[in-house]
Amino acid sequence: MAVTTFSVSRAVPRHVRCEHCGAEYVYHLSRVGIGEAGYGLTDSQEVVNQKAANAAFADLWRELDTGAEAVPCPACFKYQAHMTAAARAVQWGWVRGVGGQALGWLPVLTVGAVFAAVIAFPNNTDTAITIALAVAGVLVLAGLIAALAFRLSPCEPNRWSESYRAQRAAALAWPRADFNQFARNGDPYVEDLVTGREQEYEGVTFLWVPPEEIESEATVPLVLAEGQEVQVELSDADDDAVFLDADRVRNAPPGCRVCLRVFSVYRPRTATADEEPA
Numbered sequence: 388m389a390v391t392t393f394s395v396s397r398a399v400p401r402h403v404r405c406e407h408c409g410a411e412y413v414y415h416l417s418r419v420g421i422g423e424a425g426y427g428l429t430d431s432q433e434v435v436n437q438k439a440a441n442a443a444f445a446d447l448w449r450e451l452d453t454g455a456e457a458v459p460c461p462a463c464f465k466y467q468a469h470m471t472a473a474a475r476a477v478q479w480g481w482v483r484g485v486g487g488q489a490l491g492w493l494p495v496l497t498v499g500a501v502f503a504a505v506i507a508f509p510n511n512t513d514t515a516i517t518i519a520l521a522v523a524g525v526l527v528l529a530g531l532i533a534a535l536a537f538r539l540s541p542c543e544p545n546r547w548s549e550s551y552r553a554q555r556a557a558a559l560a561w562p563r564a565d566f567n568q569f570a571r572n573g574d575p576y577v578e579d580l581v582t583g584r585e586q587e588y589e590g591v592t593f594l595w596v597p598p599e600e601i602e603s604e605a606t607v608p609l610v611l612a613e614g615q616e617v618q619v620e621l622s623d624a625d626d627d628a629v630f631l632d633a634d635r636v637r638n639a640p641p642g643c644r645v646c647l648r649v650f651s652v653y654r655p656r657t658a659t660a661d662e663e664p665a
């Protein structure tokens with residue numbers, strides 16, 4: 388049966404409240420959604436394309452909600468518990484890198500062993516080759532055992548060296564205040580909103596908040612481009628991309644327009660979340 392495949396990708400800012408020290412930080416999370424649809428007897432190409440696109444978007448949102456990268460907290464340099472799977476991938480990638488280098492050295496070492504064996508047993512080529520093969524075999528076996536032991540060992544990223552974790556945090560994480568400061572002008576996460584509507588969004592200040600602050604109707608600080616700090620009162624009726632009325636921004640300078648954006652937050656994968664939407 389013919390099948391149409393559709394893929395869609397998106398990047399979002401992921402908000403984390405550190406479970407170790409309470410600091411808030413943000414990192415870049417990017418995912419791809421894949422959708423497939425087959426042709427029924429009466430389906431037109433258009434219908435099948437739409438089905439595949441719908442499936443791809445459903446997959447994308449699921450991946451964005453339940454996915455996580457291994458990004459340590461920029462305040463205490465610790466990883467969150469839900470990042471362990473991603474951390475294992477980082478760790479495994481490192482081992483594969485080392486393993487790849489070892490494999491690269493294997494022919495060199497084997498040739499070296501042949502030379503050494505030929506010098507040691509000048510009149511016995513068979514013995515020399517046997518020794519060389521044994522050396523290569525032992526190296527491969529040692530590598531396999533090390534990889535297996537590594538695979539079975541628990542992944543504890545918070546025991547990785549602090550300097551490595553600090554370096555990862557510096558490269559990948561922004562403290563929330565830093566993120567809000569550079570993201571208030573829009574870039575880089577509002578393309579979906581403003582493309583084709585640039586005039587409408589001219590001069591708008593974007594304010595990113597986690598969903599929990601909307602639910603609890605929190606008052607959150609916002610530093611405007613001029614350096615003035617204002618307080619924004621959230622309402623539980625707020626949603627992603629809404630414009631906030633001036634009376635919701637305390638001490639707002641005239642003409643101040645605020646567009647609310649909602650951070651991506653981690654949601655554990657559940658049985659129901661995995662079910663295909665009807």
Ligand SMILES: [Zn+2]
Nearest residue numbers: 405408460463
């Ligand atoms: Zn922390």
